[in-house]
Amino acid sequence: MSEVLMSLPVLTSKLLDLPGIRHAFFTRQGGVSEGLYESLNVGAGSNDDPIHVAENRRRAAHFLGGELVTAYQVHSATAFAVQGPWGSGPPEGDAVVTSTAGVTCGVLAADCAPILLADPEARVVGAAHAGWKGALTGVAEAAIERMEVLGARRARIVAAIGPCIGPGSYEVGPEFYDRFVADSAEATRFFNDGEADRKMFDLPGYMLDRLQRAGVSACEWIGHDTCADAELFFSNRRAFQRGDADYGRLLSAIMLT
Secondary structure (H helix, E strand, O other): OEEEEOOEEEEOOHHHOOOOEEEEEEOOOOOOOOHHHOOOOOOOOOOOOHHHHHHHHHHHHHHHOOEEEOOEOOOOOOEEEOOOOOOOOOOEOOEEEEOOOOEEEEEEEOOOEEEEEEEOOOOEEEEEEEOHHHHHHOHHHHHHHHHHHOOOOOOOOEEEEOOEOOOOOOEEOHHHHHHHHHHOHHHHHHEEEOOOOOEEEOHHHHHHHHHHHHOOOEEEEOOOEOOOOOOOOOOHHHHHHHOOOOOOOEEEEEEEO
16 A cells, blocks of 8 residues: 655555554665666765765664664574664664664665564564565564563564565576575575566565564555566666666664654
8 A cells, every 4th residue: 555645655565554643665766866866865885976976875764763783684594682872883784673663673684575563462573674675584584583582482473575576577597596495495486487587586485485474463465566666666686687786775663762
């Protein structure tokens, strides 16, 4: 479901439409960046004008009403519990959780799967960034474990996967396939045959399975293939296919009010 508030188009999940919790899967629309980064690029790691990136992040934080906290993402399974903004530069990691009202946990993505999580009873929320490496090594599980330290119970946690590369766009080679099947033979069901020795990988389906196996009470993918929709989303793969020099990053975020 989508809504437009304060001029920023966002996508949301019904599972996370909970009292005392705000969340948003931001699109690429509603910012100030130009060219390849048009317009709500929040990626400081891109080659966009840092002033534009800072303004875009400010707009997103203002939309939800809290202080935005994101890690320095490195495709890991490292999760942090936070009570406020970092004292210095953000540490390397791919999930941020909190039990502090007004702290907005955010992750950046441009095809990878952003996951927002909440235990409304314990008042603990979190955000995780799952590219294939983080997905395989357990970034979602790491976020859940950090939430449990803050008082959450996985049987009460609900989770939503935001826009990411869809199963019709994620073509991979045999080495990629072999890596996942070596980890779990059951992973074969998330791959369909492509051209020659290529496979098509269902990242959101794989992550939903990981979340269910972790014991969350409910989870969903809200849909939307970032690679296939250039109007709404940035995409690493689409940029590569087009020969673009760079690409923007999308923000997904959640907070307690």
